[in-house]
Amino acid sequence: MNHLKRNIKSACLVLIIILLLQMGYFYYNLFLYSDRWFSDPNNTRIRIDMIDPDIIPGRIMDRNHRILVETKSVTGRNGITTYYRDYHSYSKFAAHIVGTKRYGIGAEAFYIRYLLGYDNNLIERIYQKAFMDQEVGNNVILTIDVELQKFISEAMGTKKGSVVVMNPETGEILAMVSKPSFDPAKEGEKPADESLLNKASYGRYPPGSTMKLVTAAAALEFMEDIDNYIVECNGETVINGVKVTCYGGEAHGKVDLSQAMVYSCNAFFAQVSCEMGWKKLKKTGENFGFNKDFLFSDIRTTSSQLPIERWTDDEELAWSGVGQGNVLVSPLHMAMIASAVANNGVMMEPKLIHGIETRSGRIRFHESSVFKQPISAQTANKLTNIMIDAVKKGTGKKADITDVQIAGKTGTAEVGENKKPHAWFIGFAPAEKPTLVVTVVLENTGTGGSNAAPLAGKIVQKAFGMGY
Amino acid sequence: MDRKQYEILALTFRYWFVLLIMIIFVQCTIRTIRDVFTNRKVMRSSGNIPFLLVLFSLTAFGLLATQSSQGFDFDTAILGVLVSAVILFQFYVFYYLFHGMDEVIVLIVDTLAILGFVMLQRLTPELAIRQIEWFVIGNVFLFIIMLVLPKLRHPGRFVFPLMILGPLTLFIVALFGQESGGATSLLGIGPITIQPAEFVKLIFIIVMSYYLDEKKTFRERIPAFLFVMTSILGVVAQKDLGGALLYFLVFLFMYQISTSDWLITIFTAGAGVLAAVFSYRIFPHVQVRVEAWKNPWADIGGKGWQVAQALIAMGSGGLLGLGLGLGTPYVIPASRTDFIFAAICEEFGIIVGGMIIGFYVLIVLRSMNKAYEANEPADMLLASGSAISIGIQSFIIIGGVIKMIPLTGITLPFISYGGSSMVVSLSTLALIQSVSIKNQRFAKKMGIDDEYEESELYYNEDENKDNYNVDEEV
Numbered sequence: 001m002n003h004l005k006r007n008i009k010s011a012c013l014v015l016i017i018i019l020l021l022q023m024g025y026f027y028y029n030l031f032l033y034s035d036r037w038f039s040d041p042n043n044t045r046i047r048i049d050m051i052d053p054d055i056i057p058g059r060i061m062d063r064n065h066r067i068l069v070e071t072k073s074v075t076g077r078n079g080i081t082t083y084y085r086d087y088h089s090y091s092k093f094a095a096h097i098v099g100t101k102r103y104g105i106g107a108e109a110f111y112i113r114y115l116l117g118y119d120n121n122l123i124e125r126i127y128q129k130a131f132m133d134q135e136v137g138n139n140v141i142l143t144i145d146v147e148l149q150k151f152i153s154e155a156m157g158t159k160k161g162s163v164v165v166m167n168p169e170t171g172e173i174l175a176m177v178s179k180p181s182f183d184p185a186k187e188g189e190k191p192a193d194e195s196l197l198n199k200a201s202y203g204r205y206p207p208g209s210t211m212k213l214v215t216a217a218a219a220l221e222f223m224e225d226i227d228n229y230i231v232e233c234n235g236e237t238v239i240n241g242v243k244v245t246c247y248g249g250e251a252h253g254k255v256d257l258s259q260a261m262v263y264s265c266n267a268f269f270a271q272v273s274c275e276m277g278w279k280k281l282k283k284t285g286e287n288f289g290f291n292k293d294f295l296f297s298d299i300r301t302t303s304s305q306l307p308i309e310r311w312t313d314d315e316e317l318a319w320s321g322v323g324q325g326n327v328l329v330s331p332l333h334m335a336m337i338a339s340a341v342a343n344n345g346v347m348m349e350p351k352l353i354h355g356i357e358t359r360s361g362r363i364r365f366h367e368s369s370v371f372k373q374p375i376s377a378q379t380a381n382k383l384t385n386i387m388i389d390a391v392k393k394g395t396g397k398k399a400d401i402t403d404v405q406i407a408g409k410t411g412t413a414e415v416g417e418n419k420k421p422h423a424w425f426i427g428f429a430p431a432e433k434p435t436l437v438v439t440v441v442l443e444n445t446g447t448g449g450s451n452a453a454p455l456a457g458k459i460v461q462k463a464f465g466m467g468y
Numbered sequence: 469m470d471r472k473q474y475e476i477l478a479l480t481f482r483y484w485f486v487l488l489i490m491i492i493f494v495q496c497t498i499r500t501i502r503d504v505f506t507n508r509k510v511m512r513s514s515g516n517i518p519f520l521l522v523l524f525s526l527t528a529f530g531l532l533a534t535q536s537s538q539g540f541d542f543d544t545a546i547l548g549v550l551v552s553a554v555i556l557f558q559f560y561v562f563y564y565l566f567h568g569m570d571e572v573i574v575l576i577v578d579t580l581a582i583l584g585f586v587m588l589q590r591l592t593p594e595l596a597i598r599q600i601e602w603f604v605i606g607n608v609f610l611f612i613i614m615l616v617l618p619k620l621r622h623p624g625r626f627v628f629p630l631m632i633l634g635p636l637t638l639f640i641v642a643l644f645g646q647e648s649g650g651a652t653s654l655l656g657i658g659p660i661t662i663q664p665a666e667f668v669k670l671i672f673i674i675v676m677s678y679y680l681d682e683k684k685t686f687r688e689r690i691p692a693f694l695f696v697m698t699s700i701l702g703v704v705a706q707k708d709l710g711g712a713l714l715y716f717l718v719f720l721f722m723y724q725i726s727t728s729d730w731l732i733t734i735f736t737a738g739a740g741v742l743a744a745v746f747s748y749r750i751f752p753h754v755q756v757r758v759e760a761w762k763n764p765w766a767d768i769g770g771k772g773w774q775v776a777q778a779l780i781a782m783g784s785g786g787l788l789g790l791g792l793g794l795g796t797p798y799v800i801p802a803s804r805t806d807f808i809f810a811a812i813c814e815e816f817g818i819i820v821g822g823m824i825i826g827f828y829v830l831i832v833l834r835s836m837n838k839a840y841e842a843n844e845p846a847d848m849l850l851a852s853g854s855a856i857s858i859g860i861q862s863f864i865i866i867g868g869v870i871k872m873i874p875l876t877g878i879t880l881p882f883i884s885y886g887g888s889s890m891v892v893s894l895s896t897l898a899l900i901q902s903v904s905i906k907n908q909r910f911a912k913k914m915g916i917d918d919e920y921e922e923s924e925l926y927y928n929e930d931e932n933k934d935n936y937n938v939d940e941e942v
Contacts, residue, residue, distance in 0.1 A: 005840055007725040008852050012836035015721075015859045016829055022863055023825045025872050030782060030818050037783025042768055042776065044799050045784050122479060129472050129479075 032295055039112050041104030046112050050082050057085070057115040058137040060098055060107050062146040063174075063354050066090065068098050069108065069184075087185035093149040095181045096198035097142065097352070102187070103196055107140060107352075110300065114138050114356050124358065132359075139357040143172040151462050152177045155455060161422070161442040162200040162331045165459060167468070168339035168428060168437045170368040171348030173299075174468060175459075176200045176332070201301035204328040205441055208413030208448065209264045209395075210424045211323025213337060213383065216261060218284035219272050220379045229272070230254050237267035242315045244270040244322075247412055247447070261386045262394035264410065266322045273321025278308045281321060287374035288337050289347070290329070298352040298366070304329040324414060335439040336371070338426040341387070342407075342434035345380040347371045388431045391453075399427060399453035402461040407431040408438075410448030420444040425452035429460045436463055469534045478791035481531055486788055486819050488524045492517055492579055493823045499572050500830050504837045517575045518559050521582060522552040528586040528792060535793050544589065551585055551600060558607050566614055568908020569901050573834050576827045577882050577897055581890075583824070584883035587812055590793055591804055595885050602887040606894030613898035618906045624678040624846065631679070631695045634671040637664045638702025651708045651877065663888040665703055665711045666879075670895055672699060672715060673722075673857055677849035680726040689727075709754065710868075710876030714861055716740050721856045726849050761874035774801045778810035778869050782818060789817030804885040806877045809869045824883070825866060832859040835900045841907050851903040854896045 039046070059070040068091040073083045085108070091098045099106010113119055117128070117137040128135045152163050156179050165175040178199040182191040197203070219226045231237070235251040237244050244267050246252065252265045260268035273281055286292065290306035305328045308320050319325035332350060340347035349371040355363040375383075387407035390396045395410040408427025415422060423442045428434040438459050440452040469477075495515050529548025533541040555578050563571055581603055589596035617623065641664050646654040654661045679692050696719050703711040720740070724733045747754045756771050764772030764779065777800045784790060797803050797811035804811075813821035835855030842848045858881050865884075868875035879889040881896075 003728045004725060004845055004848050007728055008836055008839050008848060011721050011725050011852060011856065012832065012840075015832050015836075015856060019825060019829045019832065019859060019863055022867055022870075022872060023822050023829075026825065026866075026870050027818070027822060029870065033779075034783035034786065034818075037779045038786075040765075040776070040780050040783075043780045043784060045780075045790075045796050126476050126479060129476050 035113065035297075036300070039110045041101065041109055046116060046118075050084065051080060053083055055116045055135040055137050056083060057112070058117070058139040058357075060111070060115070060140050060142065061357075062094070062142050062144050062149075063172075064145060064147075065141065066146055068094065068142075068146065087183075089185070090146045090150065092181070092183040092185065093153045093177075094142075094144055094146055095184050096178045096200070097144055097149075097176055098184055100184045100187075103191075105196060105198065106184075107142065108184075111140050111353070114140050114353075117359075119356065120358065128359065136359050138359070141354040141357060141363065143174065143352055143354045144176065145174050145466065145468075148175040148459075148463060148466060148468075149177060152459055153179070153181070155458055156442075159442050159445060160194075160199075161440070161445075162198075162203060163441075163455070163459065164200050164331050164335040164437075164439040165463060166335050166339060166350060166437050168342035168348065168434050171339070171351045171371070172354070172368070173350055173352050174436070174463065176352075178203070199331065199441075201299060201330055201332045203330055203441075204302055204304070205331070205422055205424075205443075206325075206413040206415065207323040207327055207329045207334060208411030208422065208424050209266075209323055210334055210409050210411035210426050210448075211321070211327055211329075212261060212264070212269050213341065213387075213409055213426070214285055214288055214290075215269045215273055215281065215321045216257060216383060216386070217288075217341075217375045217379055218276060218281050219257065220382055221284060221375060222276055222280045223272070226257055226272075228256075230256050231260070231265075231268040231271045233260075233265050233267035237270075239267065239271050239318055240274050240314045242270070242274075242318050244318055258386050258389060261409070262390045264390075264395045264412075269321045270318035273317050274314050278310065278312050278317055281317070282306060282308050284374070287372070288340065289333060289372070289374070294333075296349055299332070299350055301332050301350075302330050304333045323411060331439050331441050334424075334426050334441075335437050337374075338428055338439060339437040340374050341380050341383045342428035342437055343380075344377040345375040346373050384431060387427065391427065395447075395449040396425065396427065396453050398449060399425060399457040399460075401454070401457040402429075402464065404429045404460065404464055405431040406457065406460055407434075408453070408456065410453055412447045412449075415444070420446050423448040423451035425456040427456055427460075429464075436460060436468055438463075469537065469539070471537065474535055475791070475794060477534065478531060478794050481527065482788045482791050482817065484527060485524065485792070485816055488520055489579070489583075489816075489820050489823055492520050492575070493826055496572055496576055496827070496830050500834055503572075504833055512571070514559065514563065514571050514575065517579075518556060521555055521575070521578055524579075525551045525555070525582050525586070528582075529589065531792055532586070532589055544593070547589065547597065547600070551582060554600065554604060555582065562611070562614075566901070566905055568905040569614065570834055570838065570904045573831055573897065573900065576831055577894070580824065580827055580882040583812055583816070583820075584808065584885070586792070587797075587808055587815070587883075588804060588885055590815070591798055591811065595804060598887070599885050599890065602890040603894075605887070606891040609891055610894045610898040610901070613895060614901050614905060617899070617902035618909065623674075627675050627678045630671045630675050631691065634668045634675065635695065635698035635702050638668055638699060639705065641665070642702060642705035645706065651706055653706045653708050653711070660887070663886065665706060665708055666886075666888040666892040668699060668702075669711075669714070669718075669857060670892055670899075672696075672718065673850065673853040673896070673899065676719065676722045676726075677853055678846050680723065681845040681849055686732075707753065708877075709757070710864055710878030713864055713876055714857070714878060717860045718853060718857050721860075722849060722853045725852055726845070757874045757876065761868075761871060764871065774807070775869070775871055775875055777801060778807050779871060781810045781814040782821070782870070785814040785817050785821075787817050787819055789813070789815045789820070791815065802877070805879055806865060806875075806884065807869055808884050809866050809880055812883075825862070828859055828862040828881075831855065838900055838904045838907060842903050843907065843910050847903045847906060851900050854899045857896055858893070 056071050060068045072086040073081050075081045099108045101108045115137045162178040166173045180195040182195040232254050233252040235249045246266045255265050285306040290304050293303050294301050307326045349369045353366045355365040357363045391400050391406045391408045396408045406427050406429040411424030413422040423445045425440045428437045438456045440456045445451040526548050533544035641655050645652045700715050760771040764775040768776045781800050792815050795814040797814045800807045832855045839848045839851035865878050865880050867873040879886050881893040
C-alpha cells in the first residue's frame with residue numbers, strides 16, 4: 001500500500017511536470033514565432049482578394065514617405081472593379097526589402113499584419129467596420145531611403161554582393177541592397193538564380209579580416225598585457241606548429257595590436273587567438289551575436305556561426321581568429337558588430353519599420369531598442385581609434401575620399417583555390433560621433449582595400465550629402 | 469445578419485469567451501488546490517460553474533446563430549439551449565445521486581466538451597449534433613458504471629475473458645477493419661462504425677489494475693505481459709502509432725506504480741525506445757512523421773502540410789483568437805478530430821488553448837488524489853491508470869499539434885469529434901468517479917470524515933475488508 005501511494009505520488013508529479021512543460025513550450029514558441037507563422041506565404045487567412053476585398057491593403061513607403069507600393073483599382077467594361085498592387089518604379093532598387101507576396105519575401109509578405117490592419121486595436125477595427133464603407137489597412141513606413149538605395153544599387157553595378165547602411169544609435173537601416181536583384185513590378189518574369197535571396201540578411205560569408213574586430217575586442221577585454229603584446233611577422237609565421245600566412249606573403253615585422261589591425265596582419269591575430277584560447281574568443285563572439293538565432297521583430301535574418309569548441313585544434317582556432325576557417329557571417333550581422341563599436345559598445349536591434357500610419361493619418365512610431373552590450377565603452381573607443389588609423393594610413397586608405405573621418409576595417413575573405421576572394425569593408429563615420437555604419441561585401445572581386453573600401457567611401461560621401 | 473455586423477459582434481465576444489473560460493479555470497484551480505494540498509474540509513459545492521457553462525454555451529451558439537446572412541438561425545440557437553439543458557441535467561443528476569463523486573472533474577469535462585461542441589458547430593454543424601448525441605450516450609455509460617462498479621464484489625473475475633477479448637478485437641480490426649487516415653482502425657457494425665482500439669484502451673486499464681495488483685512474482689505476471697504485448701502489436705498492426713504509444717506509456721506507468729519494479733520498467737522503456745528507432749528505420753510512414761516534426765516548413769506542400777497549417781492557425785489566432793466564425797480553421801487538415809486544438813486556438817486564442825492544457829493538469833491532479841486516497845490496491849491502480857491515460861493522450865496529441873513531439877493521430881479526450889472517443893473518455897472518467905464514490909463510502913463506514921489520520925486507515929483496512937463487502941451485499 002505504502003509503496004503504491006509513493007508511486008502514485010511520483011507518477012502524478014511526472015505527468016504534471018510534462019503537461020506543464022508542454023504548456024510552457026506552447027506559450028514560449030507562440031510568443032517567439034507566432035508572427036512568423038502568421039505571415040507565412042501559405043497562410044490562406046491573409047490572402048489579398050483582387051475582387052471585392054474585405055480589406056484593401058495599405059501602402060509601403062520609405063522614410064521620406066515616397067510611395068513604393070500601393071493598391072490601385074481598375075473598373076473593367078463589365079463593371080467589376082479589380083484591385084492590384086502597384087509597384088512604383090523606385091521599388092526595384094529596394095526589391096528585397098519591398099518583396100512580393102508571391103515569393104513570400106520582403107515587406108509585402110512579412111508586414112502583411114500591418115498592411116491589412118490586423119495590428120489595430122479593437123476600437124479602431126470596430127470603428128472601421130461599423131462606420132466606413134470599405135476597410136483599409138495601414139501604411140508601413142520603412143526606415144530606408146530609396147534615393148540612397150538607388151545610388152548604392154547603381155554604384156554596385158553588376159557586381160554580386162550586398163551593402164548595408166545603418167544608423168548605429170537607433171539601429172535604423174537606411175539602405176540594404178543585395179545583388180543580383182529583380183524587379184518586383186515585372187510579375188510575369190521568372191527571377192534569375194539567386195536574385196530572390198536577400199544576401200544582406202540571408203547571405204553567409206566568411207568574414208575575412210573584418211573578423212579581427214571581434215578578435216581584437218576579445219583581446220582588449222580579456223588579455224591584460226595586450227598593450228605591450230608584440231608578435232613578429234615574417235609573412236609566413238609558424239604559431240604553435242601552424243603556418244599562418246599574411247595576404248600576399250607580406251612581412252609586417254614586429255607589430256602590436258594597433259599596427260596589426262592597421263596593416264591587417266594575420267600572424268598577430270592567429271597568435272592572440274591561440275593565446276586566449278577557444279573559450280574567450282567564443283564568449284566574445286557570442287556576445288556579439290554569433291551562434292544565435294536572431295529573432296528581431298522587423299527583420300528575418302540567418303544566424304552567424306563561430307564553431308569553435310573545446311576540441312577545436314590550434315589550426316582551426318588560429319584561422320577562426322582571422323575570419324577564415326568555418327566562420328560564417330551575414331552582412332547585416334557584420335553591420336551590427338560595427339555599430340556596436342561605433343555606439344560605445346551598445347548594439348541596437350536593427351530596425352526596418354519606421355512607423356505605421358493608420359487610416360486617420362496618425363503614425364505609430366516603432367521605438368528603437370537595445371539588443372545587447374557586447375563590449376565595454378572603453379574597448380569600443382580603443383577599437384575606434386585603431387579603425388581610424390586603418391583608414392588613414394592602413395589597408396582602408398581608399399575609403400578616405402571625403403572630408404568626414406571614416407573609421408573602418410577591410411577584409412579579404414579567401415573562398416577557395418582559383419577563385420577571387422570576397423572583398424569586405426566595414427566602417428562608420430564620422431569617427432568621433434558616428435551616425436552611419438556601412439558594410440560592403442562584394443563577391444569574388446579581390447581585396448577589400450581596393451574594391452570594397454572605395455565603394456564604402458562613395459556611399460558615405462553620398463549619405464552625408466543627403467544629410468544623414 | 470450582415471457580415472460586417474457579425475464581425476463586430478464576434479470581435480467583441482472574444483473577450484467574453486476568454487473571460488468565462490478563465491473564471492471557470494481559476495475556480496477549478498482554487499478548488500483543486502484546496503482539495504489536494506490542504507487538510508481543510510471543503511464544502512461539497514459546484515460554485516457557479518454550471519451557470520457559467522450555460523452562459524458560455526448560450527452565447528457561443530447564439531453568436532453562431534447570427535452568422536448566417538439569412539437572418540437568425542433558430543436551429544443553432546436551440547442547439548445551444550439543448551447543450552445547456554443536457555449539461556445541467558447531467559450535472560445535477562450526478563450531483564444529487566452520487567455522493568462522493570468528484571463534481572469538479574465533471575465540470576471540467578463539461579467545459580472541454582462544450583468547447584468541442586461549439587467548435588464543431590462552427591466547422592460542421594451536422595457533426596455537432598451527433599457529438600452531442602455521443603456525449604449523452606457517454607453519460608449513460610458514465611451513469612451505469614458509477615452505479616455498478618462501486619457495488620461489484622469481485623471485479624477481478626472478469627479480467628480473464630477481457631484479456632482474451634481485447635487483443636482478439638484488435639487483430640480482427642487490423643484484418644477486417646476499414647481504413648481511414650492511413651490507419652485501419654474502424655469497424656462497421658450495422659449503421660455505426662466504431663473504433664475498437666478506444667474500447668480496448670478501457671479493457672487495458674481494467675486488466676492492468678485488477679491483474680497486476682494480485683500477482684506478486686514475476687512468473688505470475690507473465691500473462692499480463694503477454695496481454696500487453698499482443699494488445700500493442702494489435703494496435704501497431706492497425707498502423708495506429710498514437711494508440712500504440714499511448715498503450716505503451718500507460719502500461720509503463722501502471723506497471724511501475726503497481727510493482728515498483730524499476731528493473732523491468734527501465735528495461736521495457738529501453739525496449740520501447742529501441743522499437744521506436746527500429747520502426748523509424750523500417751517504416752516509411754514513421755519517417756514521414758519524424759521529418760514533418762523536425763522541420764514542417766521544409767516540405768510544406770507535402771509532409772509538413774498538417775503541422776505547418778496547425779502552427780499557422782495558432783500563430784494567426786494570437787492571444788484572444790480571431791473571433792468565433794472569423795477564422796478559417798477548416799483549412800487545417802482533420803480540424804474536427806486530431807487538430808481540433810489548433811482550431812480552438814485560432815478562434816478562441818492561445819489563452820484558452822493554454823487553459824485547455826491546464827484543465828487536463830487539473831483532471832490528472834484530482835484523479836491521482838482519488839487514487840492516493842483509495843483503500844484497495846486495485847482501486848488505486850484503476851484511478852491512477854485512468855488519469856494517466858487521459859493525461860498522456862492529451863499530451864501526445866497536443867504535443868503533436870504544437871510540434872513538440874512527432875505527430876501521431878489520436879483524439880483529444882472530451883473535445884475531438886468521435887463517438888468511440890467520447891464514450892470511452894467518459895467511461896474512463898467513470899472509473900475515476902467509481903473509485904471516488906468508493907472512497908467516500910468507505911470513509912463513511914469507518915465513521916471518519918475527510919479529516920482522518922492516514923495511518924489509522926492503513927491499520928484498519930485489513931480488518932474491515934470483510935465487513936465492508938458484506939455490507940455492500942445488502
